[in-house]
Amino acid sequence: MGHILIQDVCKSYKNRRLERRGPHDLYQPNEMMHVLDHISLEFLEGEMVCLLGPSGCGKSTLLRIIAGFDTPASGEVTIDGEKVRGPSPHHIFVFQHSGLLPWMTVWQNVELGVRNVGDVRARGEIIQENIDMVDLTGFEQHYPYQLSGGMQRRAELARALAANPDVLIMDEPFNGLDFLSHMKIREEIVNMHELLRKTTLVVTHDIDDALLMGDRVVVMSGRPAQVTLNRQLDFPHPRDPKKNTVLGDARDELFLMLGVSYAI
Amino acid sequence: MNRPLAHYCHLMISERMPKLMIWCYDNRRTVLPFITLAVMLLIWELTARYSGWSPHVFPSPSKVVYSMGELIANGALLRHSIASLFRVTVGFYLAVIFAIPLGIFLGRMEIFNLMLNPLIQFLRPISPLAWIPLAVLWFGIGDKPAVFLIFLSCFFPSCGGHGDSGSCHLIRFFFQVAANFKFNHWETITKIILPAIMPNVLTALRLTMGIGWLVVVAAEMLAVRSGLGYLILDSRNALRMDYVMVGMMMIGLLGIVLDELMRRLVHLHPSLQRPY
Numbered sequence: 159m160g161h162i163l164i165q166d167v168c169k170s171y172k173n174r175r176l177e178r179r180g181p182h183d184l185y186q187p188n189e190m191m192h193v194l195d196h197i198s199l200e201f202l203e204g205e206m207v208c209l210l211g212p213s214g215c216g217k218s219t220l221l222r223i224i225a226g227f228d229t230p231a232s233g234e235v236t237i238d239g240e241k242v243r244g245p246s247p248h249h250i251f252v253f254q255h256s257g258l259l260p261w262m263t264v265w266q267n268v269e270l271g272v273r274n275v276g277d278v279r280a281r282g283e284i285i286q287e288n289i290d291m292v293d294l295t296g297f298e299q300h301y302p303y304q305l306s307g308g309m310q311r312r313a314e315l316a317r318a319l320a321a322n323p324d325v326l327i328m329d330e331p332f333n334g335l336d337f338l339s340h341m342k343i344r345e346e347i348v349n350m351h352e353l354l355r356k357t358t359l360v361v362t363h364d365i366d367d368a369l370l371m372g373d374r375v376v377v378m379s380g381r382p383a384q385v386t387l388n389r390q391l392d393f394p395h396p397r398d399p400k401k402n403t404v405l406g407d408a409r410d411e412l413f414l415m416l417g418v419s420y421a422i
Numbered sequence: 423m424n425r426p427l428a429h430y431c432h433l434m435i436s437e438r439m440p441k442l443m444i445w446c447y448d449n450r451r452t453v454l455p456f457i458t459l460a461v462m463l464l465i466w467e468l469t470a471r472y473s474g475w476s477p478h479v480f481p482s483p484s485k486v487v488y489s490m491g492e493l494i495a496n497g498a499l500l501r502h503s504i505a506s507l508f509r510v511t512v513g514f515y516l517a518v519i520f521a522i523p524l525g526i527f528l529g530r531m532e533i534f535n536l537m538l539n540p541l542i543q544f545l546r547p548i549s550p551l552a553w554i555p556l557a558v559l560w561f562g563i564g565d566k567p568a569v570f571l572i573f574l575s576c577f578f579p580s581c582g583g584h585g586d587s588g589s590c591h592l593i594r595f596f597f598q599v600a601a602n603f604k605f606n607h608w609e610t611i612t613k614i615i616l617p618a619i620m621p622n623v624l625t626a627l628r629l630t631m632g633i634g635w636l637v638v639v640a641a642e643m644l645a646v647r648s649g650l651g652y653l654i655l656d657s658r659n660a661l662r663m664d665y666v667m668v669g670m671m672m673i674g675l676l677g678i679v680l681d682e683l684m685r686r687l688v689h690l691h692p693s694l695q696r697p698y
Contacts, residue, residue: 227598245601257599261617261693270603303696321603 159238160324160357162201162224166233169194169219170382193219194230195382201374204355206348208362208372212416216383217361218254218329224359225251225327237325247274249325250318254333256310258302264289264313265298271320288316292346308339312346319350326358332367344371348395365412369405370397377415387415481664486671489664498653503672505648509565509641510634510680513572517630521581522623526615528581542578550575550637554644563645571641572634580623580630593618620694628684635677650676 170192178185193216201207209217222228224235226245235242237249245251250271258267268285275281289298292312302310311331318326331347332340348371351358362368368375369391377387391408399405413419446453463483470482477485493499528535550571557567593615600614642651650669657665688694 225602227601245598245604247602247604251598251602253595253599257595259596259599259614259617260696261620263693270599273603301693301696 159203160201161203161238162199162325162357162359163236163239164197164199164201164220164224164233165236167194167197167220167223167230167235168192168232169216169223169228169230192382194223195384196233197378197383197385198233199376199385199388201357201359204357206351206358206360206371206373208360208368208375209378210362210365210368210375210412210416211378211383212380213363215378215380217378220378220383221251221327221329221359221361224325225249227251247271247321248323249327250321250323252314252318252326252328252331254329254331256302256307257314258310258317260302263299263301264294264305264316267302267313268317268320271317271322284320288320289313291319291350292316306339307335308343311335311339311343315343315346315350319354324357326356328358328360330361330363332362332364347371352395365409365416366399369399369409369412375408375412377412387412478661478663481667485664486667489662490668490671493665493668499668499672502648502650502653502669503676505646505652506638506642506650506673507676509568509649510572510631510638512565513569513638514576514631514634516569517573517576517634518580518627521577525581526611526619529619530615542581546578551640554641557641558645565646567644568638568641568646568649572637575637576630576634579633580626617693621688621696624684624687624694627687628681631680631684632677635673635680639673 170190173185173187173189173191175185176187178187197220209220211217219228223230224237224242226242226249242249251257258264259270262270265285268288269281271288272281272284275284286298289295292315294309294313294316297305297309297313302313305313315331328347332343335343344367347358347360351371360367360371372391374390375387376385376389378384379386389408391405393402393405397405399409466483470477470480470485473480481489490499528538553571553574554567557570561567561570596614596618597610600610605613638649639651639654642649643655646652650673654666654669657663657669
């Protein structure tokens with residue numbers, strides 16, 4: 159489960175600003191701004207896919223289309239042969255900043271994921287299991303504002319996993335986290351993926367994240383976004399680009415593609 | 423380095439100081455307002471005694487407290503306070519019952535918002551007091567016109583406050599979460615919209631209650647024979663400025679109590695205390 163096929167997806171928005179600022183502004187009011195330009199991709203079942211690209215290039219838009227929050231102008235996205243027609247618990251979106259509902263406790267938030275489970279006991283077990291898995295045992299009755307940023311992110315991960323989705327969609331899951339939380343949650347996501355083998359899409363702007371996590375790295379160019387690289391990374395976890403020279407070469411190549419000639 | 427003195431206050435408190443001072447420092451939230459109160463009363467009393475104004479024009483606080491005792495003893499103060507509280511409560515509840523669902527509805531339905539919002543914005547700045555002639559004409563005498571005025575004054579602040587919040591940026595991603603987990607319409611209202619706007623609603627209710635309490639006094643100056651507003655008007659006609667001041671003080675005191683009650687609504691549920 160979780161085979162994603164993206165066929166020829168285009169997306170454009172109408173420019174919103176009403177006027178040009180000065181004579182040298184290249185901006186055209188009311189012009190269509192093309193965000194996605196004939197994107198075709200295929201993600202296999204159980205793959206961890208990292209989407210890289212310069213900021214504002216349309217990675218998030220693509221993700222939102224896959225999640226069903228947005229509709230493509232042309233082309234279509236199918237998951238397991240079924241066209242995406244809207245948001246659904248089969249493909250859960252993990253938000254850039256905490257997507258927890260602030261008026262619900264961690265328990266109640268994770269409970270959202272198991273709404274289709276009828277039996278109360280079974281539901282409680284799934285919730286507890288997922289909270290334990292992300293290491294939030296003891297914080298079930300806390301509200302999101304009482305948790306640190308990293309813990310909020312983990313609670314949201316627990317909520318997403320409790321829904322047992324075919325596809326997990328993460329929009330910059332490490333945004334706004336401190337260095338250590340970043341590392342820990344990255345590790346947790348990798349372990350979770352090793353364990354559950356769910357198709358996971360991660361948008362990131364951190365090349366190292368992509369290299370350390372991804373089974374496949376997709377690089378997109380600036381607006382309108384086109385796929386410039388779609389490469390499988392067949393290395394076992396844990397990975398270290400400093401020790402694995404092939405991975406290190408891939409890293410240099412990625413940095414070059416994104417316009418950085420000398421990266422440490 | 424130029425820190426205000428308050429930063430060093432805790433350093434100045436030491437074991438060697440008198441017990442009373444330490445007690446005062448520990449309870450400064452209660453003590454300091456009472457100091458202000460005492461100073462104000464003292465100034466008032468001295469002005470009343472030595473300014474040469476007649477006590478009928480400018481009664482001293484001791485006279486006002488004595489008159490208050492009179493009004494409490496004959497039950498008039500209690501009767502008038504209850505009458506005012508009753509009117510404010512009825513008008514406030516009526517307004518809230520209609521305004522909050524309307525606010526949510528307008529927030530959700532852009533078409534109706536675009537249609538009705540200009541009307542609301544047009545009616546909102548019209549002071550409820552301007553409605554007094556119509557209110558009396560339409561509702562006759564008694565509680566009805568007063569309740570109507572309070573209803574009007576409470577309606578607009580409690581429906582406008584979150585009328586836009588349904589479509590605001592903050593809430594949009596809550597709706598996406600709801601869609602992701604397949605909430606139906608009813609669940610979206612009860613589990614997303616209501617809790618999301620609750621902190622705003624509580625603030626709006628608190629403001630609304632304050633406005634209603636302001637308007638009740640004016641509303642009671644017409645066509646009714648009870649309430650604190652009536653007490654003030656009636657006492658003026660009898661040239662009893664001490665009773666007028668008793669009425670004013672009672673309005674102030676009950677106003678504080680009402681505001682404090684509204685403020686404490688936040689403690690009803692722990693999720694309401696979330697910082698925003």
